[in-house]
Amino acid sequence: MKAIQLGSLPTDLGLSTQLMKFSITANKLTATLPTELGLVPMWKFHSGRNRLSGPIPPELGLWSDLLIFSLWSSHNITGTIPTEIGLSTNAIVFDLQITQVGGTIPTEVGVMASMEELFWAEMKLTGTVPTELGLWRNMWIMNLGSNALTGTIPSVG
Amino acid sequence: MTGTTSSLVGELSHLEAIDLSFNKLAGTIPEEFAKCTNLQAIVMEGVVSESAEQKMSGTIPSWSGELKELRHVWLDEEAFTGTIPSEIGLLTNLMSFCAHVNQLTGSIPTEVGLLTDLWEFVVEKNCMDCESDPTGLTPN
Numbered sequence: 001m002k003a004i005q006l007g008s009l010p011t012d013l014g015l016s017t018q019l020m021k022f023s024i025t026a027n028k029l030t031a032t033l034p035t036e037l038g039l040v041p042m043w044k045f046h047s048g049r050n051r052l053s054g055p056i057p058p059e060l061g062l063w064s065d066l067l068i069f070s071l072w073s074s075h076n077i078t079g080t081i082p083t084e085i086g087l088s089t090n091a092i093v094f095d096l097q098i099t100q101v102g103g104t105i106p107t108e109v110g111v112m113a114s115m116e117e118l119f120w121a122e123m124k125l126t127g128t129v130p131t132e133l134g135l136w137r138n139m140w141i142m143n144l145g146s147n148a149l150t151g152t153i154p155s156v157g
Numbered sequence: 158m159t160g161t162t163s164s165l166v167g168e169l170s171h172l173e174a175i176d177l178s179f180n181k182l183a184g185t186i187p188e189e190f191a192k193c194t195n196l197q198a199i200v201m202e203g204v205v206s207e208s209a210e211q212k213m214s215g216t217i218p219s220w221s222g223e224l225k226e227l228r229h230v231w232l233d234e235e236a237f238t239g240t241i242p243s244e245i246g247l248l249t250n251l252m253s254f255c256a257h258v259n260q261l262t263g264s265i266p267t268e269v270g271l272l273t274d275l276w277e278f279v280v281e282k283n284c285m286d287c288e289s290d291p292t293g294l295t296p297n
Contacts, residue, residue, distance in 0.1 A: 009265060010265055010266070010270050011270070012268075012270020013265075013269060015270045015273065016269065016270055016273060016278075018252075018273065018275060018276040019275055019278065021278070021279065023257070023278070023281045024265070024285070025282065026281055026282040027282075027287075028284065028285065028286045028289065029265070029285050046281065050286075051286070
């Protein structure tokens with residue numbers, strides 16, 4: 001049997017300074033997310049249903065034009081939701097469903113006021129749902145099921 | 158339109174764009190395309206419901222790196238196999254590479270990072286890195 005190599009997405013992708021749409025959904029890429037990817041003007045990032053592993057680099061918070069972020073069903077993505085991701089204030093879809101991402105939901109995400117669809121079910125989230133999420137007036141799907149969240153549901157501000 | 162692409166296309170040395178999408182064309186990308194050095198766009202999008210026999214197949218040729226003017230390569234919904242050739246890095250004008258729903262394998266060539274005009278890279282629903290999967294070449 002061929003040896004299993006854990007690859008990575010090319011760090012050089014950060015040099016593709018115009019890269020806005022990157023979609024590798026539904027392959028079997030065994031990779032980690034390079035921090036250098038934060039250097040591109042990402043708009044739509046679809047990388048779910050692969051074999052990606054490791055944390056979400058905080059540098060991805062540099063994606064100020066980000067519209068869609070999806071890593072759904074990436075069973076080996078770990079760590080926490082970087083507070084920096086709150087800088088992506090235009091994001092409308094944020095999908096981390098069925099990952100190992102845990103910890104508390106950073107209050108910084110509250111400023112992502114354009115958010116419409118939040119898929120954060122079947123993760124390892126703990127703590128309370130920040131009241132700031134009540135500021136997301138465009139939200140129409142919010143799935144936080146199957147986590148270890150406590151407390152109350154924030155009221156709409 | 159049915160059948161295969163004619164090798165005579167190589168005589169069209171001034172060709173800047175070719176769009177053969179939404180037909181029942183089969184066969185491989187003819188090697189004669191290598192002579193179409195003015196090509197800026199290759200568009201061969203297949204029809205979703207077609208059988209594999211009515212789709213383009215074979216590999217993405219390494220000689221495609223010679224087509225320096227290429228800006229758009231759209232090969233969605235066909236039956237292409239093999240890896241994305243590292244020669245993709247030679248396509249310094251490439252803006253979009255789309256090959257969703259094919260059977261491409263291997264990893265993303267590091268040379269993709271050389272493409273400073275690339276804004277769209279789409280390889281959804283292929284079998285990239287399937288070789289490293291102990292369960293074999295089963296599409297995800």
